[in-house]
Amino acid sequence: xxxxxxxxxxxxxxxxxxxxxxxxxxxxxxxxxxxxxxxxxxxxxxxxxxxxxxxxxxxxxxxxxxxxxxxxxxxxxxxxxxxxxxxxxxxxxxxxxxxxxxxxxxxxxxxxxxxxxxxxxxxxxxxxxxxxxxxxxxxxxxxxxxxxxxxxxxxxxxxxxxxxxxxxxxxxxxxxxxxxxxxxxxxxxxxxxxxxxxxxxxxxxxxxxxxxxxxxxxxxxxxxxxxxxxxxxxxxxxxxxxxxxxxxxxxxxxxxxxxxxxxxxxxx
Amino acid sequence: xxxxxxxxxxxxxxxxxxxxxxxxxxxxxxxxxxxxxxxxxxxxxxxxxxxxxxxxxxxxxxxxxxxxxxxxxxxxxxxxxxxxxxxxxxxxxxxxxxxxxxxxxxxxxxxxxxxxxxxxxxxxxxxxxxxxxxxxxxxxxxxxxxxxxxxxxxxxxxxxxxxxxxxxxxxxxxxxxxxxxxxxxxxxxxxxxxxxxxxxxxxxxxxxxxxxxxxxxxxxxxxxxxxxxxxxxxxxxxxxxxxxxxxxxxxxxxxxxxxxxxxxxxxxxxxxxxxxxxxxxxxxxxxxxxxxxxxxxxxxxxxxxxxxxxxxxxxxxxxxxxxxxxxxxxxxxxxxxxxxxxxxxxx
Numbered sequence: 313x314x315x316x317x318x319x320x321x322x323x324x325x326x327x328x329x330x331x332x333x334x335x336x337x338x339x340x341x342x343x344x345x346x347x348x349x350x351x352x353x354x355x356x357x358x359x360x361x362x363x364x365x366x367x368x369x370x371x372x373x374x375x376x377x378x379x380x381x382x383x384x385x386x387x388x389x390x391x392x393x394x395x396x397x398x399x400x401x402x403x404x405x406x407x408x409x410x411x412x413x414x415x416x417x418x419x420x421x422x423x424x425x426x427x428x429x430x431x432x433x434x435x436x437x438x439x440x441x442x443x444x445x446x447x448x449x450x451x452x453x454x455x456x457x458x459x460x461x462x463x464x465x466x467x468x469x470x471x472x473x474x475x476x477x478x479x480x481x482x483x484x485x486x487x488x489x490x491x492x493x494x495x496x497x498x499x500x501x502x503x504x505x506x507x508x509x510x511x512x513x514x515x516x517x518x519x520x521x522x523x524x525x526x527x528x529x530x531x532x533x534x535x536x537x538x539x540x541x542x543x544x545x546x547x548x549x550x551x552x553x554x555x556x557x558x559x560x561x562x563x564x565x566x567x568x569x570x571x572x573x574x575x576x577x578x579x580x
Numbered sequence: 581x582x583x584x585x586x587x588x589x590x591x592x593x594x595x596x597x598x599x600x601x602x603x604x605x606x607x608x609x610x611x612x613x614x615x616x617x618x619x620x621x622x623x624x625x626x627x628x629x630x631x632x633x634x635x636x637x638x639x640x641x642x643x644x645x646x647x648x649x650x651x652x653x654x655x656x657x658x659x660x661x662x663x664x665x666x667x668x669x670x671x672x673x674x675x676x677x678x679x680x681x682x683x684x685x686x687x688x689x690x691x692x693x694x695x696x697x698x699x700x701x702x703x704x705x706x707x708x709x710x711x712x713x714x715x716x717x718x719x720x721x722x723x724x725x726x727x728x729x730x731x732x733x734x735x736x737x738x739x740x741x742x743x744x745x746x747x748x749x750x751x752x753x754x755x756x757x758x759x760x761x762x763x764x765x766x767x768x769x770x771x772x773x774x775x776x777x778x779x780x781x782x783x784x785x786x787x788x789x790x791x792x793x794x795x796x797x798x799x800x801x802x803x804x805x806x807x808x809x810x811x812x813x814x815x816x817x818x819x820x821x822x823x824x825x826x827x828x829x830x831x832x833x834x835x836x837x838x839x840x841x842x843x844x845x846x847x848x849x850x851x852x853x854x855x856x857x858x859x860x861x862x863x864x865x866x867x868x869x870x871x872x873x874x875x876x877x878x879x880x881x882x883x884x885x886x887x888x889x890x891x892x893x894x895x896x897x898x899x900x901x902x903x904x905x906x907x908x909x910x911x912x913x914x915x916x917x918x919x920x921x922x923x924x925x926x927x
Contacts, residue, residue, distance in 0.1 A: 365815060389821030401812055404866065415809055416821035421802070423869065424596070469820070 314377070316341035316505050317473060321371035324361035325354075325529070331369065332357050332529045341376075344499035344506045346516040348540075349526030350550050355509045358526065359475055362507070363394050376472055389416035392473045393466035397481060399458045401450035406461050409450050410437055413468025436467040440494060456487030463494065467504075474498070476508040480515060488512075492519045517541050517565040525549060541565040599870040602863070606877040610657075613881045617656075617888040618649050622895050652778045655786050656887040657880040659778070659842045660852055662793035664879020666835035667853025668860075668871055669800060672807040673828045673835075674741055680854035681839035684740075685721045685747035690843040691774055692751040693717020695758045698769045710773065711785055711844040718840030721747055726832065737814070737828065775900030776847030778887045789845045796838045797876050803831055807868040849902050852879050855909040862916060882909070 315338035325331035332354045339345055347355050360366040362373050364380055373380040375391055383391065393413070401409045413436075414429040437443040440460045445453065450461065459479050466474055476495065480488040496519055499506045510516045516523055517537040525533040525540050527549045533540050543556045546567060553575065555568040619625045623644045625633060633641045666681045681687065697703055697713035725747055729740035759767050780786060806827040809817035817824050842849070860874040886904040893899055 363819065365818065385818060385823055386821035389819060394816075394819045396816065399812075399816075402866065404811065408867070412809060412812070412820060415805065418805060423801075423804070 315339060316343075316376055317507075318374040319362065319371070320374070322361060322373060323369040323371055324366045325357050325369070327369070330354070330357060330529060332361060334371070335361075335531055336371075337524060337531060337534050339505055339507070341505055342499055342503040344496055344519065344521045345508070346520035346523045346537075347507065347509045347526060348511070348513060348516050348523055349532075353526040353549070354529040355526055356477065357529070359394075359477060359507075359509060363392060363475055364388050386416050389469060389471075391471055392475065393469040393471035394475045395459070395462040395466045395477065395479060397477045397479075399450070399462045401458075401461075403449040403451055405447050406442055406450060406453070406464075407433065407437070407446040409461055410442075410446075410465045410468050413465040416469055432470070433464075433468050436464045439467065440464040454487075456483050456491065459483070459487075459491055460494070463491070463498075467498070472505060474504055474506045476506065478509050478511060481511065488515060495519070513541060513546070513567045517567070518559065518562060538565050541567060599864070602870065603873060603877070606874060606881070610877055610881050610884075613884045613888075614653060614657075617653050617884050618645060620888055620892055621649065622892075647781075651781065651783065651786050652887060652891075653884060654790055655780055655846060656778045656883040658786075658789040658793040659846045659849065660856075660879035660881070660883025660886075661876040662789070662796055662838040662842045662879070663849065663852040664856040664875040664882070665793070665797055665800060665872060666838045667879075668857035668868070668875040669803075669807070669831050669835045670853075671857060672810055672868060673831050674737055675810065675813065676741065677858070678854075679741065680851075681835065681842075682848070682850060682853065683748070684744035684836065684839075685725055685751065686718045686744075686836050686839045687843050687848045688748040688751035688755075689721025689724075690714040690718040690840060691770075691848060692755050692758075693720075694773050695755045695770050698766050698773070699758050699762045703769065707782060708785075714844035715840055717751075718836070718843055721751065722833070722836040722840065726829075740832070772900070773847050776849040776902045777898070778846060778883075778890075778901060779898070780845055785845050789841055792841050793838060793876075796834060797872065799834055800831070800872050801869075803827055804868045804872055807831070807872075811866060847902075849883070849905055851902075851905045851909040852883060855913045856882055858913065859916060 317339040319335055319337050322335045323331060323333055330352075335358060347358065349355050357366065361368060362380065364383070368381050378391075380388065380392070410433045411425055411429060413433065414425065417429070434443065437446055440463050442457060442460050442464050445457060445461070450458065453461065463476075463479070479491050479495070483491070492515060495506060495508065498504045499521075508520070510520075520537060522535055523533075523537050523540040524531055525545060532549060533545055538558075541556060542565075543554050546552070546554050546556070553570060555570065557566050557568065558564065559566050615627065619627060621644070623641055625641050625645070629641070633639055633645065636642055663681055667679075670679045670681065670684065671677060691714070693713040693716050694710050696717075697709045702709040702713065725740060725744045728743045729736055755770070759770055806817070806822045806824070809820050809822045810824065810827070812820075814824050839853075856878040857871065857875045860871055860878050864870050864874055883901070883905070886908060887901055889908075890899045890901045890904045893904075
């Protein structure tokens with residue numbers, strides 16, 4: 313079977329400052345893939361390249377048989393939705409914000425939302441659980457609720473590929489788990505292909521189907537979380553001593569950190 | 581399930597209903613201010629006489645109405661609408677609440693153009709010299725700001741703003757230089773022009789102002805939804821399939837041209853473009869689909885009333901309209917802001 317998302321010899325970035333070199337990977341439809349790597353390893357640059365925000369310097373990304381680089385802005389927004397880390401939507405209501413997800417489907421001189429637009433927005437607000445907040449102002453929501461609204465807006469775009477930039481940063485574990493469970497459900501039930509930047513290695517290992525580990529603008533490793541999250545690779549990439557085990561319930565990899573004092577005491 | 585969907589539609593219809601009521605209220609206010617400005621003045625006209633006066637083409641009141649008050653009224657409405665509309669648009673594309681048409685240097689350029697015309701005595705040759713030079717000054721500044729802020733990577737909204745402010749400073753310095761080397765008469769002419777006035781008798785100029793501000797409103801509506809997307813920010817609007825570069829460019833030109841025409845015909849009238857869009861935002865929210873129309877009508881009402889005050893308050897003399905807009909606008913704005921529970925928000 314042809315992969316759903318295929319990134320081939322892809323380079324992009326800011327020549328002279330930071331360039332992503334010759335990146336390549338493939339993702340199947342409905343896969344939930346995490347991108348990990350230290351700060352400055354190129355995760356965000358890769359996202360900007362895939363979403364078309366940065367022009368490709370070479371290579372291309374193919375989504376469901378179509379070149380992402382050749383799509384126009386509108387087409388791209390219909391196929392690929394991005395949820396950013398912070399959502400600064402001011403005092404517009406959640407419903408107004410989620411309805412903006414229908415912009416890519418707006419006809420040239422369309423001025424009002426159609427009944428279908430409202431129905432689709434309502435459907436995804438319900439799915440993400442923000443329908444009870446729909447008349448609240450976006451800036452009155454908590455960080456977790458804002459992320460959920462962001463996901464509802466992205467789903468309202470009815471994309472084939474969902475790009476999430478650290479959806480769980482700044483959230484407590486309740487919201488982290490709530491959001492990641494939701495995302496996992498989306499990928500498995502709606503067959504939505506999802507690419508997510510995530511810093512927390514334990515969450516990445518627990519929830520993602522596979523992981524892409526980045527280092528200095530290249531991909532170091534791609535594969536099953538159990539293969540990627542081993543202490544040799546983590547220590548090499550993050551320059552930090554870690555201990556890895558498996559979660560006794562899920563069988564997924566877990567990464568432990570050890571404080572400096574303890575390490576000195578134990579003479580590791 | 582179905583009833584839920586219907587109630588959804590219902591809340592949306594409610595919102596549109598609110599917009600319609602709001603527009604109707606503004607139109608009513610506009611009609612009232614038109615009536616007030618036509619009837620009040622040195623020659624008082626009663627509403628009940630109006631029919632009679634309009635039939636009697638030789639009466640004094642008829643002359644006052646058709647030669648003075650109606651042209652002034654149309655000019656005030658057009659200039660007020662244009663300035664307020666450009667304010668709303670510019671605040672939208674710059675995502676900055678302090679931007680108004682004059683922050684971008686357009687008025688500075690226009691004022692410099694007019695000063696040059698006055699200093700070289702061109703205003704004695706033709707009455708069109710001042711508006712034409714004002715407009716040329718505005719256009720030159722517009723292109724200067726635009727091309728200076730054009731970068732290899734595209735258009736930087738922030739540098740556009742900074743360059744606009746700097747160009748504004750440079751042209752006001754150049755204007756002061758012109759004023760310091762010329763005669764007192766010329767200085768007085770420049771100062772009088774800079775303070776702004778609706779006292780324009782040329783019908784062609786009034787027509788230009790009227791039609792351009794109306795077509796500005798019409799064109800702006802093609803970008804109401806892209807402006808809404810820009811409330812999320814440049815990158816996020818692009819994620820929604822909006823061509824933000826094109827939108828920002830077109831709207832920048834549109835707002836600048838509207839300002840240029842308004843300044844060329846009526847002089848520098850501050851505050852309308854800043855205060856009115858904010859007041860409308862406070863009342864009806866930040867959806868540009870209603871904000872554009874609201875700002876336009878609000879600006880028209882505000883300037884009609886300000887002009888009426890300007891010409892009656894120390895009658896038979898006339899105050900510069902900028903004095904009224906500054907005072908009235910500033911005080912109303914501070915009062916509303918300090919009374920409203922919520923903090924002021926642009927988005």
